[in-house]
Amino acid sequence: GENVEQHPSTxxxxxxxxxxxxxxxxxxxxxxxxxxxxxxxxxxxxxxxxRSNVGEKKDQRIAVTLNKTAKHFSLHITExxxxxxxxxxxxxxxxxxxxxTIFGAGTRLFVKA
Amino acid sequence: xTEVTQTPKHLVMGMTNKKSLKCEQHMGHxxxxxxxxxxxxxxxxxxVYSYEKLSINESVPSRFSPECPNxxxxxLHLHAxxxxxxxxxxxxxxxxxxxIDEQYFGPGTRLTVT
Numbered sequence: 001g002e003n004v005e006q007h008p009s010t011x012x013x014x015x016x017x018x019x020x021x022x023x024x025x026x027x028x029x030x031x032x033x034x035x036x037x038x039x040x041x042x043x044x045x046x047x048x049x050x051r052s053n054v055g056e057k058k059d060q061r062i063a064v065t066l067n068k069t070a071k072h073f074s075l076h077i078t079e080x081x082x083x084x085x086x087x088x089x090x091x092x093x094x095x096x097x098x099x100x101t102i103f104g105a106g107t108r109l110f111v112k113a
Numbered sequence: 114x115t116e117v118t119q120t121p122k123h124l125v126m127g128m129t130n131k132k133s134l135k136c137e138q139h140m141g142h143x144x145x146x147x148x149x150x151x152x153x154x155x156x157x158x159x160x161v162y163s164y165e166k167l168s169i170n171e172s173v174p175s176r177f178s179p180e181c182p183n184x185x186x187x188x189l190h191l192h193a194x195x196x197x198x199x200x201x202x203x204x205x206x207x208x209x210x211x212x213i214d215e216q217y218f219g220p221g222t223r224l225t226v227t
Contacts, residue, residue, distance in 0.1 A: 043220050046216070097169075100161065101216065103157075
């Protein structure tokens with residue numbers, strides 16, 4: 001069935017270092033790939049997204065890359081700060097047959113000051 | 114207004130109770146979603162409404178009954194729930210314009226079934 005795998009499950013970095021989270025999706029009909037940040041007790045919030053007709057997108061310290069052939073997409077955070085500590089979820093959405101979004105299992109990012 | 118609101122924030126109910134969760138948005142979004150999120154797990158899609166019609170039901174047990182009275186409101190009616198249904202229930206909405214767009218999440222209702 002449809003699946004999104006996300007790695008690593010936990011990531012600990014020193015402040016100022018980069019963090020990379022990788023996801024793989026199974027449904028080739030997926031055409032939209034959002035990344036959400038969820039702090040403890042709060043709602044998921046979109047931090048960046050990419051559509052299937054784009055290979056890379058950047059927004060300040062955050063970038064996302066998409067390899068449609070390999071069904072891989074990745075989140076890159078540069079110059080990490082303690083306030084980046086949270087759980088990050090990747091997701092894959094397809095618009096055929098409704099707007100179905102499947103989330104990865106999440107990555108708990110710790111940024112040490 | 115770029116906010117999705119949900120009521121109540123917390124709900125404790127017994128297994129024989131009937132209760133409803135409510136979600137509201139005034140962004141003109143025509144797709145609305147219910148997700149269930151257990152602790153330390155990702156949100157899990159339950160239902161999707163598109164233009165007030167149910168478009169996706171992810172094989173959710175009938176003790177959960179969704180309703181979309183109009184384009185701004187989404188309800189989730191609960192009846193005869195089990196303790197394992199305790200979770201955070203998130204509502205979300207998005208534009209529908211041929212391509213999917215950002216889903217805006219509400220703060221959630223934390224449900225405890227006793």
